[in-house]
Amino acid sequence: MKITTIPQLYRNANRWREIVAVLSKYQLAGWLGRFDLPIAANLLTDADGGKIANLDQEARVRRALEELGPTFIKLGQVLSTRPDLVGGKLANELAQLQSSAPADKPEWVRSVIETDLGAPLEELFAEFELKPVASASIGQVHRARLADGRLVAVKVRHERIEERARVDTDILLGLASLAERAPELQNYRPSAVAAEFQRTLLRELDFSHERRRLDQFGGFFEKSECVSVPKPVDQLCSARVLTADWIEGHKVSDAALQNGGADLELVARRGAEAFVKMVFEHGVYHADPHPGNLIVLPGDRVGLIDFGMVGRLSDPLREDLEDMISAIMNNDAQMLTAVVTKVGSTPMDLDEAALAMDVADFVDHYASQPINGLDLSGALHELIGIIRRYQIVLPASMAMLLKLIIMLEGTSRKLSPDFSLLEVLAPQRRKMLMRRYSPARHARKLQRLFFETEALAETLPRRIGNILEQVQSGKFDVHLDHRGLEPSVNRLVLGMMTSALFLGSSLMVSHKVLPINFWPLAGTSAPGLAGCVLAAMLGLRLLRAISKSGRLERRK
Numbered sequence: 001m002k003i004t005t006i007p008q009l010y011r012n013a014n015r016w017r018e019i020v021a022v023l024s025k026y027q028l029a030g031w032l033g034r035f036d037l038p039i040a041a042n043l044l045t046d047a048d049g050g051k052i053a054n055l056d057q058e059a060r061v062r063r064a065l066e067e068l069g070p071t072f073i074k075l076g077q078v079l080s081t082r083p084d085l086v087g088g089k090l091a092n093e094l095a096q097l098q099s100s101a102p103a104d105k106p107e108w109v110r111s112v113i114e115t116d117l118g119a120p121l122e123e124l125f126a127e128f129e130l131k132p133v134a135s136a137s138i139g140q141v142h143r144a145r146l147a148d149g150r151l152v153a154v155k156v157r158h159e160r161i162e163e164r165a166r167v168d169t170d171i172l173l174g175l176a177s178l179a180e181r182a183p184e185l186q187n188y189r190p191s192a193v194a195a196e197f198q199r200t201l202l203r204e205l206d207f208s209h210e211r212r213r214l215d216q217f218g219g220f221f222e223k224s225e226c227v228s229v230p231k232p233v234d235q236l237c238s239a240r241v242l243t244a245d246w247i248e249g250h251k252v253s254d255a256a257l258q259n260g261g262a263d264l265e266l267v268a269r270r271g272a273e274a275f276v277k278m279v280f281e282h283g284v285y286h287a288d289p290h291p292g293n294l295i296v297l298p299g300d301r302v303g304l305i306d307f308g309m310v311g312r313l314s315d316p317l318r319e320d321l322e323d324m325i326s327a328i329m330n331n332d333a334q335m336l337t338a339v340v341t342k343v344g345s346t347p348m349d350l351d352e353a354a355l356a357m358d359v360a361d362f363v364d365h366y367a368s369q370p371i372n373g374l375d376l377s378g379a380l381h382e383l384i385g386i387i388r389r390y391q392i393v394l395p396a397s398m399a400m401l402l403k404l405i406i407m408l409e410g411t412s413r414k415l416s417p418d419f420s421l422l423e424v425l426a427p428q429r430r431k432m433l434m435r436r437y438s439p440a441r442h443a444r445k446l447q448r449l450f451f452e453t454e455a456l457a458e459t460l461p462r463r464i465g466n467i468l469e470q471v472q473s474g475k476f477d478v479h480l481d482h483r484g485l486e487p488s489v490n491r492l493v494l495g496m497m498t499s500a501l502f503l504g505s506s507l508m509v510s511h512k513v514l515p516i517n518f519w520p521l522a523g524t525s526a527p528g529l530a531g532c533v534l535a536a537m538l539g540l541r542l543l544r545a546i547s548k549s550g551r552l553e554r555r556k
Contacts, residue, residue, distance in 0.1 A: 058093035070137030071168035116238035252291035287311035344392035505531025
C-alpha cells in the first residue's frame with residue numbers, strides 16, 4: 001500500500017499536520033517515520049522535551065488525545081473499555097480522560113433550538129439559562145423550566161461537531177491503515193478499532209438514539225423505588241437537541257457527598273444491583289458507570305444520567321459471561337480456559353498448554369480468598385492480562401462488559417470501601433441456573449436451530465448442484481492465497497533480473513561494446529559500465545529488503 005493511496009492525506013492536509021505535530025510533540029509518531037509521509041516530513045523531528053520527557057508512555061498518550069480535541073478524547077474513552085487490546089495500564093490511564101469542550105455562543109444555542117423545534121425559545125420554555133451547566137465533547141447542557149414548572153436539562157449539540165468528527169474519523173482510518181503495517185501496532189487491530197469507533201461516534205452524534213435509550217431504560221426501572229432515569233420530553237427533542245428531566249442530587253464524585261447524611265453502603269448496593277439487572281436480565285446496559293454519571297438522590301436512591309454509551313449482550317455471550325464468573329467463583333480452571341478460548345479470537349500458534357497452566361495458576365491464587373473478600377476487579381484485570389499476553393482478542397461487547405464490571409466495583413468502593421460486587425452477584429447464580437435450564441430458553445434454541453437447519457436444507461442442494469455443474473463443464477477453479485508468497489516471488493524475480501543484468505553488462509565490458517574515449521575510463525564499455533552500476537544498486541536494494549524482513553537467516 002502506498003501513502004498516496006490514502007485520500008484523506010491530502011483532502012484534510014491541515015488537520016493531518018496538526019495531528020502529526022501533536023503526536024510528535026508527545027514522542028508518539030516514531031512509527032510514522034518509516035513511511036514516505038510528505039505532510040509529516042518536517043514535524044517528526046520536532047519532539048518537545050521538558051516535562052513531556054518525564055511522562056511514561058501511557059500518560060503521553062492521554063495528554064496527546066486531550067490536546068487533539070473531542071473526537072480523540074472519545075476515542076480514548078472507547079479504548080479504555082478495551083484492556084484486552086491496549087493493556088490494563090493504558091486502559092486505566094485513558095479512563096481518566098474528561099469529556100470537556102469550550103461552550104458555544106448563546107446565539108448558536110438559540111438558533112439550533114428554534115430551528116429544530118420550530119418555535120421561539122421563549123415559547124418553548126418558561127425559563128432557559130443560556131449559560132451551560134456543563135460542556136462535554138459532543139454537546140452542552142442547559143438548565144430550563146417548562147410552562148408546567150417541570151425542571152429539565154436541555155442538551156444541545158456543539159457547532160460543526162459533526163463535520164469535525166467526520167474529518168477526524170476519516171483521518172483515523174488513514175492512520176489505522178498505516179498502523180496496520182507497523183509490526184508493533186498490528187496486535188492492536190487499528191483498522192477494526194477505527195472503523196468500530198467511527199460507527200459508534202457518528203451514531204452518538206444523533207441525540208434521537210439517546211432519547212430512545214432513555215425511554216428504554218426508563219421502562220426497565222419504571223416500578224423501581226431505588227433507581228431513577230430521566231424521562232425525555234419527546235416534543236422538545238430532535239437530532240441536535242435532547243430535553244429530559246433534571247435530576248437534582250450529588251454525583252458520586254462530589255466530595256460533599258460524604259457528609260450528606262446518605263447511607264452510602266445502601267446506595268452502592270442499589271446501584272450495583274441496578275447494573276446487574278441490566279446486564280443479566282435485559283442484556284442492555286449503561287456502559288459508562290463512572291462517578292460523574294451516577295447521582296445520589298434523596299431517600300438513598302440512585303439516578304443514572306448520560307446514556308451516550310450503551311452496551312448490548314446477546315444470549316450466547318451472556319451465558320459465556322455467566323460461565324466465566326462461575327468458573328472464577330468455583331475455582332474451575334479447566335472451564336475458565338474453555339470459555340476464554342471459545343469467546344475470544346485465538347492466534348494460529350496459540351500455546352494452549354501454557355495458557356491452561358497460567359489460568360490454573362490464576363485460579364489457584366484466588367481460590368484461597370473467601371467469596372465476600374474476593375477482589376473481583378483485580379481478578380478480572382489479571383485475567384485480561386493473561387488474555388492479552390496470549391494475543392487472544394475478545395469481542396467488543398465482552399471486553400466492554402468486563403471493563404464495566406471493573407468500573408462498577410471501583411465506583412461502588414468510592415461510596416463503600418468494603419463493598420463486594422460478588423456479594424451482589426451471588427443471588428444471580430440461582431437465577432443463572434434457572435435461565436440456563438428453563439424450558440423457554442431451550443425452546444428458543446430449538447427454534448433457532450430449526451430455522452438455521454431449514455435455511456441450510458434449502459440452499460445446500462442448489463449449491464452442490466452448481467459445484468457439480470462447474471466440475472462437469474471444466475470451469476471449477478480452486479483459488480489459493482499463500483500468505484507472504486507475493487513478496488517472495490517479487491524478490492526472486494528481481495534477483496534473477498539483477499543477475500542477468502550483471503552478466504550481460506560484464507560481457508559488454510569484456511568485449512568493449514561502445515567504449516568510452518576519455519580518461520580514466522578509456523576503452524571501457526559505456527552501456528556495460530552503466531549496467532554493472534545499476535545491477536549493484538539493485539542488488540544492494542534487494543539485500544536491504546531481505547535484511548529488513550528479518551528472514552535473511554532464519555533461526556529458531
